[in-house]
Amino acid sequence: SLVAKPVFVHARKRIRWRLVTSWPKSLDVLFGAPQKIAELVHQMTDGLFDIRVYAAGEIVPGLKVLDAVQEGSVPIGHTALYYYTGKHQAFAFACGVPFGLTYRAQNVWLDKSKGGRLLEKLLADFNVVGFPAGNTGAQMGGWFKKPIRSVDDLKGLRFRIPGLGGKVMARLGVSVQLLAGGDIYPALERGAIDGTEWIGPYDDEKLGFYKVAKYYHYPGWWEPSATLHLIVNRKAYESLPKEYQEILKTAAKVANQQMMEEYDAKNPPALKRLLQKGVKLVKFSDEIMTRAQKEAFSLYEELAAKDALYRDIFEDWKNFRGEIAKWFGTAELAINQFLYGR
């Protein structure tokens, strides 16, 4: 036949973006999430949409990622939204709060709830679009020089813990310390603090806390999971072809699962190595957990009384948390207890 075959030719945009993060490269699983996103976007656009990933401090400080993306000085960033509770307290729910949602519950809530939509509106007020793009899972409860058995044991203890976890610890009588990552080990070594929390076995091992504080507590009830977000300047996002928007969203969702996988692959051997080095595991008692949960919820109620948006998000979150607990308390909990509880 002489009829020409149709040729589908699309002129596609070449785009180069710089992506800023809140992570040093040494936190390779956290930093690996935006790298994964960049890699996927590159592969899915035949290299036309090119994203280069920068560590904290390379372009903007780690805790200024939202500011930079909001202003548009960079189009895109990867961060933990609870760093920005100074801008709005409700950002805490986007990431994780004490006695909050576990990984799977958090994914559902952010994706499908009224609270998730309200958080998107809050982000829109800051001129950004956000997508969950990573999770640490349940964190560990941190390193102490002595085993902590009761709320009494916590009183007066100098413990390094930021954020809402720190606020709850303060209500339990802890002398809460705020120290950046690199300052923790020296402070612990010379006895300026009695303990510290960080993330989990894989990241904690690298900072060497086990050498000077061998009682490793669990769970980190202040972070039953912690979602990291990919945030994009709204104008920059809207300037993308629809196809690239979908590719970016999809890559973020893959990164959300991929980071969980990375931690679940790297934490088990790290925990094993730590135990071989003489680390002792200590489970926080029900007394501590119950008291801490009570203080956490009284804190949320206080914040809800001051701000209508916070209250709306908190009420939706609290209701969701109660409903999903009944389901996660049956098949999933029972098989986990049987397989992992002995």
Add this chain to the structure above:
Amino acid sequence: SLVAKPVFVHARKRIRWRLVTSWPKSLDVLFGAPQKIAELVHQMTDGLFDIRVYAAGEIVPGLKVLDAVQEGSVPIGHTALYYYTGKHQAFAFACGVPFGLTYRAQNVWLDKSKGGRLLEKLLADFNVVGFPAGNTGAQMGGWFKKPIRSVDDLKGLRFRIPGLGGKVMARLGVSVQLLAGGDIYPALERGAIDGTEWIGPYDDEKLGFYKVAKYYHYPGWWEPSATLHLIVNRKAYESLPKEYQEILKTAAKVANQQMMEEYDAKNPPALKRLLQKGVKLVKFSDEIMTRAQKEAFSLYEELAAKDALYRDIFEDWKNFRGEIAKWFGTAELAINQFLYGR
């Protein structure tokens, strides 16, 4: 300037594929996973790569998806690989086995282990490339007319359960029944069987088992999680532009998380409705679980003794399962017990 700006024009292939599945449309969460994949691929290729999804039986029978994709009569399918243990027993590990891996552990093992690579080689022997693309999470233990408290209570009971779960139940003295989805309710109603398992609250509710067998047991220890796979004919996959291959892989990975989210969103209200209708929850006793686990592992050992590839996959899986259990038994289990265990 008179210098022309570069225009990036790529001739891209228009592709139309038919995707066959093992699911009736009524199992909307299962059927929704390949639909989600088709939607994402469409969006990420500006409609150029078009996949149309067919229910079980529309083109090929639900249990012949691997056969059809292997032969290339259709290029792509969505199925559960444990339907094909008749072709090779090791396919069971790709999906889920009694006392096997929970959702997060299963994701890591398939993605990062030697066993995962061996399963990929096994799929290659069947001329297909496979990607995890959906999960049910921990299933429920099914519906009985009386509460089952002990192994003795199981003896002689006519219980509908397929696959390895059925083999283990048979070893516990159950009279194992095999019935297709639509035949189960009538059999249960007229007393031809004493009980049945299915999936979880959302899917089970639709089949109405609660009307004739109100004791709802948990956990479904025969499926601590169940991975569904996207499988692609190798030649068809290799004929795709690299960019479309990445888009397809990425869409599968999103579907893997998305299906878990759908179930985690739909199961809690379904369980609540069932309880309001008078359903009674019964937890399988440690005696039953321990005996069943012992039988399951003796079954795996028997199969391993007969086939070298099965043995290699099983040994890797068993080792992984043991290692990850220590980690999932600390922070994750402790916070889950506290949040969901009361």
